[in-house]
Amino acid sequence: EPEVTQTPSHQVTQMGQEVILRCVPISNHLYFYWYRQILGQKVEFLVSFYNNEISEKSEIFDDQFSVERPDGSNFTLKIRSTKLEDSAMYFCASGEQIGYTFGSGTRLTVV
Amino acid sequence: AQSVTQLGSHVSVSEGALVLLRCNYSSSVPPYLFWYVQYPNQGLQLLLKYTTGATLVKGINGFEAEFKKSETSFHLTKPSAHMSDAAEYFCAVSGGYQKVTFGTGTKLQVIP
Numbered sequence: 585e586p587e588v589t590q591t592p593s594h595q596v597t598q599m600g601q602e603v604i605l606r607c608v609p610i611s612n613h614l615y616f617y618w619y620r621q622i623l624g625q626k627v628e629f630l631v632s633f634y635n636n637e638i639s640e641k642s643e644i645f646d647d648q649f650s651v652e653r654p655d656g657s658n659f660t661l662k663i664r665s666t667k668l669e670d671s672a673m674y675f676c677a678s679g680e681q682i683g684y685t686f687g688s689g690t691r692l693t694v695v
Numbered sequence: 696a697q698s699v700t701q702l703g704s705h706v707s708v709s710e711g712a713l714v715l716l717r718c719n720y721s722s723s724v725p726p727y728l729f730w731y732v733q734y735p736n737q738g739l740q741l742l743l744k745y746t747t748g749a750t751l752v753k754g755i756n757g758f759e760a761e762f763k764k765s766e767t768s769f770h771l772t773k774p775s776a777h778m779s780d781a782a783e784y785f786c787a788v789s790g791g792y793q794k795v796t797f798g799t800g801t802k803l804q805v806i807p
Contacts, residue, residue: 686741
């Protein structure tokens with residue numbers, strides 16, 4: 585069964601550093617998403633991406649966040665200057681039909 | 696805009712008993728409804744989804760959910776709980792190829 589692959593599974597970074605979270609969506613999917621889940625809290629929408637551009641973003645997705653499809657297969661989330669409150673599990677998802685497939689997540693710990 | 700309310704952050708059932716996890720939604724457009732399951736330290740796995748058509752939806756692992764428009768509900772059930780069902784369950788709603796809005800989750804404990 586096709587999978588959404590996320591790397592790394594766990595990343596520790598110092599506050600103020602830039603991080604790039606990587607995702608390989610399912611190959612024939614057209615819609616891509618990032619969500620995050622702070623420990624013990626609900627899953628929150630960050631951004632959706634379609635046709636090589638952002639289609640919707642939440643208020644969480646401020647100027648320190650950016651997304652890219654650098655080579656037509658990978659889908660990355662960059663956080664420019666991490667803060668302690670960015671510590672969370674970040675999920676990538678892709679979809680072709682209603683109801684997308686999530687990756688297993690990257691746990692980001694900012695120290 | 697869409698929102699989801701999951702009643703009960705923790706639910707405990709005995710092994711073999713009925714599982715009932717409650718979800719009510721609010722949506723300004725015809726909703727697409729989902730249940731996801733999350734095992735500890737893992738990602739989100741789609742259990743089932745309702746888009747259109749039959750209101751009783753069957754999913755994986757013996758779970759099913761019924762869409763009741765009049766009650767704005769999409770409760771998840773399983774006739775007989777198994778120890779392996781212990782996980783966190785998220786109800787979610789979307790308006791199509793839009794963002795999915797998740798509920799706060801219900802942790803299911805299965806007592807032997």
